[in-house]
Structures are given as C-alpha cells and as structure tokens.
Amino acid sequence: MRRWLAVLTTLAAGCGSPDSPQERARAAPPATAFEGAGAAGTSARIAHGKRLTEVLGCTGCHCGDLQGKPFYEFHASNLTRDVLKYDDAELERLLREGKRIDGRELWAMPSEIFQHLSGPDLAALIAYLRTLPPGGAPTPPLAPFGAKLRAEVDAGRVRPASQWVKDYRARTPVDLGPRHALGRYISMVTCAECHDASLDGHDGETPDLVVAGPYSRPEFEALIRKGVANGPRKLGLMADVARGRFAKLTPREVDALYAYLQARAERPQ
Numbered sequence: 001m002r003r004w005l006a007v008l009t010t011l012a013a014g015c016g017s018p019d020s021p022q023e024r025a026r027a028a029p030p031a032t033a034f035e036g037a038g039a040a041g042t043s044a045r046i047a048h049g050k051r052l053t054e055v056l057g058c059t060g061c062h063c064g065d066l067q068g069k070p071f072y073e074f075h076a077s078n079l080t081r082d083v084l085k086y087d088d089a090e091l092e093r094l095l096r097e098g099k100r101i102d103g104r105e106l107w108a109m110p111s112e113i114f115q116h117l118s119g120p121d122l123a124a125l126i127a128y129l130r131t132l133p134p135g136g137a138p139t140p141p142l143a144p145f146g147a148k149l150r151a152e153v154d155a156g157r158v159r160p161a162s163q164w165v166k167d168y169r170a171r172t173p174v175d176l177g178p179r180h181a182l183g184r185y186i187s188m189v190t191c192a193e194c195h196d197a198s199l200d201g202h203d204g205e206t207p208d209l210v211v212a213g214p215y216s217r218p219e220f221e222a223l224i225r226k227g228v229a230n231g232p233r234k235l236g237l238m239a240d241v242a243r244g245r246f247a248k249l250t251p252r253e254v255d256a257l258y259a260y261l262q263a264r265a266e267r268p269q
Contacts, residue, residue: 032185035250037120042127049128052121054248055190056114057241066129067136073149074108077139080132091126098161105160107142112161112168112197116188157203171197176263183260186253190245194237199264212258213265220258224249 031037034055036048053059053066061076063069068078086094090101098111117125145153152158173187187199191209196202199209215223215230222228225247227239235242249257 031118031120032181033118033120034186035252037118037124045124046128046131048121049124049126051248052125053128055245056125057110057190057193057245060241060244065135066132068139071108073146074142075140076108078136079129080134080136081138083129083132084134088126092122095122096165098163098165104142106162107158107160109161110164110193112164113189113193115165115169116172116185118185121189168192168197173197173199173260174264174267176260176267180256180260180263182253183256183258186249186257187260191257194241209261210265212261215258217258220261221254224254224257 034048034052036044036051039045039048058066058079061069061071062079063076066079067081068076070076086101093099094101094106094109095111095117096115098106098109100106149158173184173192175184187209191199194202194206195209196206201208212220212223219230223230223235224242227235227242229235246254
C-alpha cells in the first residue's frame with residue numbers, strides 16, 4: 001500500500017498567537033468537522049485532538065506514544081521531539097502542503113488528505129501534540145533509498161507528499177449536499193487515504209467504495225469497528241484500520257459515514 005503516515009511534526013511556540021491555527025479556527029465560521037471539534041475549554045479540545053491521532057492514523061505509524069518507529073524503508077518521526085522545530089504556520093504548511101521548513105521533500109506523509117482537515121480539527125490536533133513531553137530517541141535522518149523503493153519512486157508509484165497534495169486537491173468524493181456533509185468529510189480525510197481521492201479505488205489494490213452499498217447498518221458497524229466483512233472475505237489491512245482507527249469514531253460519525261457511502265452507492269452512475 002502506497003499510503004503511509006510518517007512525518008507529522010508540530011510546534012513549540014505561538015499557541016495563543018493571533019495567527020495560530022487554534023485562534024483562526026475559533027474566529028472562523030462553523031465548519032464540518034469530527035464530533036467534539038467545537039467543544040469549549042482547553043481540556044476538551046486536547047481530548048478531541050488525542051482521539052484524532054487515533055482516527056487519522058498517527059498512532060498507527062508513530063506508535064501509541066508518538067515517539068516514532070521504522071516504517072517500511074522510512075522512519076516515522078518522533079513527534080514528541082520534532083514538535084519543537086515548528087511554529088504554527090510552519091506546521092500547518094507541513095500538514096496541508098507536505099512542505100518542510102528546510103525545503104527537503106517530505107515522504108510517506110498523507111498531506112493529500114490532511115489538506116482537507118477542518119480548522120477546528122487541526123487546532124485540536126495541534127493542541128494535543130503540544131502537550132507531549134519529549135521522550136525517546138531523536139528521529140534518524142532519511143536513509144538513501146534502496147533499489148526497490150527507488151524503482152517505485154522512478155515509476156511514480158511513490159511520490160513526495162507535496163505531489164500527492166496536488167493530485168488530490170481537485171479530486172474529492174462526490175458532494176451529495178448538506179445532509180451528507182459530515183459523512184463526506186470523514187471519507188475525505190480517512191477513507192481516501194487508501195481508496196483514492198474520489199473513493200473509486202486505487203491501482204487494483206483497494207475497491208471502489210460502492211462495495212459498501214449492500215451493507216446493512218449492523219453489518220457496516222461490524223465492518224467499521226471490527227474489520228469484519230459481510231461475507232467470507234478476510235479484509236487484511238482494512239481489519240487493522242477498523243480496529244485501530246475507525247473503532248474510535250463516535251456513533252454519530254459512523255451513522256454519517258454509512259449514510260454518505262450508501263447515498264454514493266445508490267446515485268446514478
């Protein structure tokens with residue numbers, strides 16, 4: 001699978017500055033966001049940000065303590081230490097555009113989906129990452145690519161995050177109106193990572209999410225929280241993603257995602 005979460009890094013200064021994502025989010029009009037993004041109070045916002053590190057897959061690649069680990073031929077960064085290198089604006093650029101402060105290419109980071117995170121959700125994520133005490137070993141420098149990875153890069157199957165951002169920007173899941181805004185948003189910042197920008201599937205590896213159409217609501221619950229298909233199939237990576245990430249969705253979020261995917265599957269082709 002070409003999608004990996006690998007180099008989330010955050011900031012040390014400017015938490016309360018007028019230009020911080022947190023302040024901009026609080027001043028902005030309401031946005032479609034995960035449930036809890038609008039919670040009042042610092043502790044509630046931090047708790048929401050912690051949940052997002054699970055739903056968005058940060059803990060899957062950077063470990064539960066977010067101190068990083070080897071990841072394929074890359075190394076998921078130690079967020080607890082790398083947070084000290086970025087201010088708010090730099091972090092937002094990293095997350096949304098896949099661009100480092102030092103100009104080096106960013107690899108294995110799903111900025112193509114994080115570019116669509118709402119302001120309130122991004123603010124909550126940053127608020128939580130700011131609370132992490134530094135620990136663990138520093139992130140090692142990016143090692144030279146091995147022959148297999150270099151071949152994937154040369155073939156265009158593995159690309160820097162900034163290139164994926166451009167590719168995904170104009171291709172988003174179909175808009176089915178305000179009623180399905182939350183479900184579409186959740187699919188855009190989670191499902192699209194593996195099922196491609198429009199949820200049409202990717203390179204024969206993942207299916208078009210019209211496959212969710214035949215699922216009943218109880219069957220979808222088992223799929224999204226336990227990784228259990230509605231037949232004899234074994235889901236592989238999806239089973240891990242369901243148990244580790246989607247199990248953290250709230251009931252309302254699961255309802256919204258199910259309703260959106262059902263409506264998408266039923267629309268005229």
